[in-house]
Amino acid sequence: MDLIYLAISATFVNNILLAQYLGNCPFLGVSKKLETAMGMAAAIVFVTLLASIFTWSVFTFVLRPYDLEFLKTLSFILIIASLVQLVEIILKKKSRTLYNALGVYLPLITTNCAVMGVALLIAKKEMDFLSMLVFATTSAVGYGLALILFAGIRVRLQISAVPQSLQGTAIALVTAGIMALAFMGFQGMA
Amino acid sequence: MTTPVLLLVGIAFVAAVILGIAARIFHVDEDPRIEAVTNLLPGANCGGCGMAGCSASAEAMVKGELPVNACVVGGTETAEEIAAYLGYDVAGSEPTLACATCEGGYRAARKYNYSGMEDCRAALQLYHGYIRCENGCLGLGSCRKACQFGAITMNPESGLPEFDPERCVGCGSCVAACPKGIIKLVGDTTRILHWNQYTHCLSPCRQRCPAQINIPKYLAHARNGEYGAALMTVKDNNPLPVATGRVCPELCATECRRQIQDDPLAINAVKRFVADWERNSGERMQVSIAPDTGKKVAVIGAGPSGLTAAYYLRRLGHHVEIFEQMPKLGGMPLYGIPEYRLSEEQYKWDIDGVLELGVEAHTGVKLGRDFNIHALKAQGFDAIFLAIGLWQGRLLPFEGKELDGIYSGIDYLRRFHTDEELIKGKRFVIIGAGNVAMDCARSALRAGAEEVILTFRFSRDLMEANAHEIIDAENEGVIMRCLLSPVRFVGEDGKLTGIEVQEVTLKHNPGGLPDCIPVEGSNEIIPCDVVIQAVGQAAELKEIAEVDGLATTRYGTIDGKEETLETNIPGVFTGGDCFTGPRLLVEAVAGGRYAARSIHYYMTTGEIPPIEDRQREMVPQAMVDELINVSPVSTRAVKPVIPLEERMGGFREVEGTISEQQCLTEAQRCLNCGIYCYDQDDLPQSEIRPVGSCPNEPRIAEKEQSAKSD
Numbered sequence: 001m002d003l004i005y006l007a008i009s010a011t012f013v014n015n016i017l018l019a020q021y022l023g024n025c026p027f028l029g030v031s032k033k034l035e036t037a038m039g040m041a042a043a044i045v046f047v048t049l050l051a052s053i054f055t056w057s058v059f060t061f062v063l064r065p066y067d068l069e070f071l072k073t074l075s076f077i078l079i080i081a082s083l084v085q086l087v088e089i090i091l092k093k094k095s096r097t098l099y100n101a102l103g104v105y106l107p108l109i110t111t112n113c114a115v116m117g118v119a120l121l122i123a124k125k126e127m128d129f130l131s132m133l134v135f136a137t138t139s140a141v142g143y144g145l146a147l148i149l150f151a152g153i154r155v156r157l158q159i160s161a162v163p164q165s166l167q168g169t170a171i172a173l174v175t176a177g178i179m180a181l182a183f184m185g186f187q188g189m190a
Numbered sequence: 191m192t193t194p195v196l197l198l199v200g201i202a203f204v205a206a207v208i209l210g211i212a213a214r215i216f217h218v219d220e221d222p223r224i225e226a227v228t229n230l231l232p233g234a235n236c237g238g239c240g241m242a243g244c245s246a247s248a249e250a251m252v253k254g255e256l257p258v259n260a261c262v263v264g265g266t267e268t269a270e271e272i273a274a275y276l277g278y279d280v281a282g283s284e285p286t287l288a289c290a291t292c293e294g295g296y297r298a299a300r301k302y303n304y305s306g307m308e309d310c311r312a313a314l315q316l317y318h319g320y321i322r323c324e325n326g327c328l329g330l331g332s333c334r335k336a337c338q339f340g341a342i343t344m345n346p347e348s349g350l351p352e353f354d355p356e357r358c359v360g361c362g363s364c365v366a367a368c369p370k371g372i373i374k375l376v377g378d379t380t381r382i383l384h385w386n387q388y389t390h391c392l393s394p395c396r397q398r399c400p401a402q403i404n405i406p407k408y409l410a411h412a413r414n415g416e417y418g419a420a421l422m423t424v425k426d427n428n429p430l431p432v433a434t435g436r437v438c439p440e441l442c443a444t445e446c447r448r449q450i451q452d453d454p455l456a457i458n459a460v461k462r463f464v465a466d467w468e469r470n471s472g473e474r475m476q477v478s479i480a481p482d483t484g485k486k487v488a489v490i491g492a493g494p495s496g497l498t499a500a501y502y503l504r505r506l507g508h509h510v511e512i513f514e515q516m517p518k519l520g521g522m523p524l525y526g527i528p529e530y531r532l533s534e535e536q537y538k539w540d541i542d543g544v545l546e547l548g549v550e551a552h553t554g555v556k557l558g559r560d561f562n563i564h565a566l567k568a569q570g571f572d573a574i575f576l577a578i579g580l581w582q583g584r585l586l587p588f589e590g591k592e593l594d595g596i597y598s599g600i601d602y603l604r605r606f607h608t609d610e611e612l613i614k615g616k617r618f619v620i621i622g623a624g625n626v627a628m629d630c631a632r633s634a635l636r637a638g639a640e641e642v643i644l645t646f647r648f649s650r651d652l653m654e655a656n657a658h659e660i661i662d663a664e665n666e667g668v669i670m671r672c673l674l675s676p677v678r679f680v681g682e683d684g685k686l687t688g689i690e691v692q693e694v695t696l697k698h699n700p701g702g703l704p705d706c707i708p709v710e711g712s713n714e715i716i717p718c719d720v721v722i723q724a725v726g727q728a729a730e731l732k733e734i735a736e737v738d739g740l741a742t743t744r745y746g747t748i749d750g751k752e753e754t755l756e757t758n759i760p761g762v763f764t765g766g767d768c769f770t771g772p773r774l775l776v777e778a779v780a781g782g783r784y785a786a787r788s789i790h791y792y793m794t795t796g797e798i799p800p801i802e803d804r805q806r807e808m809v810p811q812a813m814v815d816e817l818i819n820v821s822p823v824s825t826r827a828v829k830p831v832i833p834l835e836e837r838m839g840g841f842r843e844v845e846g847t848i849s850e851q852q853c854l855t856e857a858q859r860c861l862n863c864g865i866y867c868y869d870q871d872d873l874p875q876s877e878i879r880p881v882g883s884c885p886n887e888p889r890i891a892e893k894e895q896s897a898k899s900d
Contacts (some may be wrong), residue, residue, distance in 0.1 A: 058201075068193065068194060071194050078205060086209055089213055090216050094216070161305075165326075
């Protein structure tokens with residue numbers, strides 16, 4: 001039951017994008033088209049899950065036993081960066097289709113704050129393995145959800161009358177704010 | 191203090207080792223060129239080329255799936271570097287530029303006033319846009335906003351987008367942005383392979399021209415004095431402008447909207463002027479040739495159709511060899527059209543234009559006699575184009591047909607251009623009333639005949655020849671006798687002395703030529719020593735059909751598919767007169783280019799895509815019955831003609847070329863029509879003729895409004 005609560009909380013209530021406002025760059029950058037947003041969402045889910053597993057292991061088995069928690073940010077950056085590289089190399093050899101599908105998005109999220117954020121949150125809350133898995137997956141799904149929804153809106157924004165001074169990123173940020181407000185409706189669900 | 195440092199160094203070391211090992215184990219054997227090309231690319235990973243990132247794009251470039259100039263960020267420099275690395279000819283990467291196909295702009299009629307947001311896609315949501323024309327540009331500039339390179343500006347005068355060729359990189363983002371599909375990326379290949387579709391904005395003249403020359407465009411160039419650009423526009427569809435400029439009957443002009451209230455444009459006179467402008471300059475305009483494809487095409491017959499196919503196939507990068515049965519290249523226009531209409535010397539300029547591209551020509555070799563299709567294929571020709579024309583003149587099977595002095599029209603005309611002896615006589619009778627008959631009659635007079643009588647089975651209005659040919663022939667002294675049917679040839683000692691004819695009356699026959707009913711007792715013998723029969727032509731197909739199994743029709747032509755011009759033998763195509771029957775030069779040119787399209791697709795992809803919505807009939811909406819707001823200006827481009835007395839006794843050219851001034855004023859008369867729209871004059875209010883039926887009517891109301899708001 002706790003895990004379900006955790007999942008709902010991570011996906012909707014504490015949506016990593018709209019409630020915590022992490023990972024904004026791709027949120028604004030790749031949300032102009034639905035297709036690219038979907039590609040990005042898939043890559044995010046994939047990388048977040050992998051990164052969380054690795055960082056959780058390092059945190060639980062290395063950092064905490066040696067009282068080196070203060071190093072988590074620095075070491076997580078290292079780990080995530082090399083992990084993404086590794087995944088790219090392996091995918092290229094083993095699964096050409098997945099590699100082509102994720103395409104350019106894989107290296108792009110090497111330094112994504114959402115991935116990092118999830119890893120840090122897991123460390124902060126000192127989750128167990130199962131909760132970590134659920135939390136990482138659902139956070140990433142929540143991110144993808146917000147991204148795809150937002151892309152859908154932006155596609156329509158392109159053909160609607162926007163005052164000159166608000167065109168482009170400005171209206172995108174306003175929209176993102178309103179979306180965040182809408183997501184506040186989930187508050188109290190879990 | 192040391193522990194954290196050690197830890198971080200440790201993690202970094204482990205990661206490095208793992209990555210290093212992984213790179214070894216999971217090493218993918220990639221074409222080293224991919225990495226090199228990736229390094230040449232700007233690495234922006236923008237996706238502008240349509241690939242997922244620069245390395246994917248590099249891979250596609252190495253495989254040849256993506257042109258080297260696809261990178262929109264890198265531009266020409268990057269393209270040249272990559273091309274140099276990959277060993278392509280840099281010039282070979284064909285530049286494509288965006289261009290709009292709509293001619294309307296503010297001239298187009300409106301359905302309603304639109305004051306919504308400035309975006310074509312949004313405007314289109316409301317009753318499919320406010321422009322009455324289905325194809326018309328909405329002029330709100332979505333393409334301008336889509337262009338990342340600032341290459342598009344909206345012309346405030348016309349309301350149409352203008353493309354800066356210096357800035358356009360051919361990325362296609364405007365093409366994707368235009369909801370009406372007006373913008374196209376156009377390179378030389380696309381222009382050569384282009385055929386009219388119902389979805390295009392086509393002026394009436396463009397719809398009617400068999401070769402589909404972009405007439406408004408070349409007239410626009412001509413009126414700006416850009417004769418070179420005008421000629422290049424013509425050559426996109428017709429490589430024989432000197433010849434066509436002289437003998438084309440101007441089907442285009444029959445559809446010119448100007449003739450609703452004054453004279454049609456002298457379109458062909460302008461073409462002839464720009465063609466002669468190049469010929470007189472002595473320097474040929476350079477055209478692009480695509481890099482070699484390694485494919486070989488044999489073109490049989492160097493007539494207009496064969497020359498045209500050779501010209502375009504060569505420009506598409508194929509190796510072309512022409513095989514011609516006669517000693518000189520040129521085909522029927524050279525051997526069949528008399529010097530006073532088109533001289534050998536003039537036509538040679540067009541022919542040389544084809545040969546100078548690197549087309550090989552063999553003369554004096556005849557398919558069926560000297561070689562066959564099978565042998566050509568064995569020599570490595572990937573495709574064969576049969577454009578052998580109709581070189582067999584039909585002869586009437588009447589009594590006395592073996593008499594000396596009876597010839598076919600082709601036989602008669604050909605001898606003016608070969609070493610054979612001319613056919614001489616005092617009294618000529620010509621049977622038939624097509625252009626060949628007129629050519630024979632007028633040539634006979636020039637060659638010294640005392641009397642030339644032209645007999646025709648039907649009434650004068652059914653004569654097939656161009657109207658001005660008939661008038662010229664009559665002016666020069668040819669006696670026209672209509673409604674006479676030949677019965678038999680009369681002769682003495684094997685020599686022709688006369689022809690017996692019979693008067694006929696016509697009976698209307700729905701759906702065809704009228705029936706001839708002989709009038710009893712009206713027989714008459716016309717004394718003559720030469721009879722020339724211009725009553726039909728056929729192709730010489732017997733040997734080819736026997737040896738190679740080529741399918742023929744019962745009309746003495748080659749059987750082929752109309753859509754692709756393929757014959758029953760794979761890889762063998764046909765076109766021109768030998769496929770269509772006797773037609774105009776410009777139709778043979780059209781057939782040649784159509785065949786070039788089919789052959790190009792056949793050799794490069796193996797499949798010939800059909801042309802969707804191919805325009806065959808005139809577009810009904812374009813048939814405007816009244817021009818409003820256009821002041822009448824009659825034509826001044828009347829070709830200079832030499833007086834009658836100077837024509838006889840020689841083959842001096844009868845019609846001259848118009849002057850530069852005539853060309854400029856004539857081209858200014860062009861209304862620059864689209865489907866509905868055309869240029870209107872700023873006439874004072876009192877002279878505007880109110881007309882209800884004209885689709886351009888709302889334009890007047892709009893003008894008034896804009897005048898008030900100024």
